Amino acid sequence: MPLELVSIPTVAEPLDGLFYTPDAGEIRAAALLFHGNCHNFYTGPSRFLPQVLLRRGIACLAFNRRGHEMITSLDGRNIGGGSFQLAHESIADNRAASDFLAARGFERPIIIGHSNGGMLAAQHCGDDYGSPRALVMMSAHSGGTTNVVEMSRLGLLAQDRLPELLARAEHMVAEGRGRELMLLPDWWWVISAESLLDRAHNTPDTLENAARVRCPTLYLRGDKESPVGYPTEAYAERANAASLARCETWVLPDCDHFYTGQEQQVAEKVADWIEKACW
Known part of the structure; x- marks a missing residue:
């Protein structure tokens, strides 16, 4: 081809x-x-x-x-x-x-x-x-806004640490550190603070x-x-x-x-x- x-x-x-x-x-x-x-x-x-x-x-x-x-x-x-x-x-x-x-x-x-x-x-x-x-x-x-919750509940992304990681991401973004990376407990293992918040709030x-x-x-x-x-x-x-x-x-x-x-x-x-x- x-x-x-x-x-x-x-x-x-x-x-x-x-x-x-x-x-x-x-x-x-x-x-x-x-x-x-x-x-x-x-x-x-x-x-x-x-x-x-x-x-x-x-x-x-x-x-x-x-x-x-x-x-x-x-x-x-x-x-x-x-x-x-x-x-x-x-x-x-x-x-x-x-x-x-x-x-x-x-x-x-x-x-x-x-x-x-x-x-x-x-x-x-x-x-x-x-x-x-x-x-x-x-x-x-x-x-939608429930996807990050569903993924974490299934053992992916943030697992049972979602509230903690969302709070940390909000703090990092407020400090102008939105593109800094955070480790996640499961796939996909690493994400920027602003991307985590975007997934939680702006996913179609x-x-x-x-x-x-x-x-x-x-x-x-x-x-x-x-x-x-x-x-x-x-x-x-x-x-x-x-x-x-x-x-x-x-x-x-x-x-x-x-x-x-x-x-x-x-x-x-x-x-x-x-x-x-x-x-």
């Missing part, structure tokens, strides 16, 4: 990614792939979906938001990455990627997001940015976006995932009640959050759904 290493300009550092195009045949549409928390354009669905989608005539842009990796080197000794991510920057990065595709003649992209990228995909499509053709949410988390709410999406939607999760943390059924109920576009849900058997061992089967099923929804 032809691959092009691309650099998408933003108001800050550029977003690196790969643009995949079919080696033959018509390009019927393009897909934007939004990676999950602390992941990147070459892991997870951003890695295993393109080969299958290309066979269906769908070009793919997999790219890094500014919140990729936990910590990453930028220019010189400057650092960035998922430990510093802010919701408004993630939304802006996704829009920049959509604009990049539109400038190349690929308007109305298919939006596919995994985990945190799925939550952001719902926000992107709820805003109707670029008039998306279809939305695929792969294990998108619930988002997946369920609130359900009634705003105007394109066909597939929301799937693995059967090993919580229906509270990954609320496929509740989202579909709200989306279908709004009657702007139809939402279909799947709970995939023997699947974890990363579809381990099931990547090819999941990719084929997603590609089948896209073909039926878009053409």
Whole structure:
């Protein structure tokens, strides 16, 4: 498959990614792939979906938001990455990627997001940015102001130290130390003070976006995932009640959050759904 290493300009550092195009045949549409928390354009669905989608005539842009990796080197000794991510920057990065595709003649992209990228995909499509053709949410988390609480209750992020760590983060931000890093007791292990507060207060709410999406939607999760943390059924109920576009849900058997061992089967099923929804 032809691959092009691309650099998408933003108001800050550029977003690196790969643009995949079919080696033959018509390009019927393009897909934007939004990676999950602390992941990147070459892991997870951003890695295993393109080969299958290309066979269906769908070009793919997999790219890094500014919140990729936990910590990453930028220019010189400057650092960035998922430990510093802010919701408004993630939304802006996704829009920049959509604009990049539109400038190349690929308007109305298919939006596919995994985990945190799925939550952001719902926000992107709820805003109707670029008039998306279809939305695929792969294990998108619930988002909103309860997400940090839910993650910590499940043993991730702050675990049982959330009140303590939020208070420390507020103190650090008040002292002008918002970009200083704090250690967490579990994944993703390290975060800046301002990013922790941003996650607690500014994360888009997946369920609130359900009634705003105007394109066909597939929301799937693995059967090993919580229906509270990954609320496929509740989202579909709200989306279908709004009657702007139809939402279909799947709970995939023997699947974890990363579809381990099931990547090819999941990719084929997603590609089948896209073909039926878009053409």
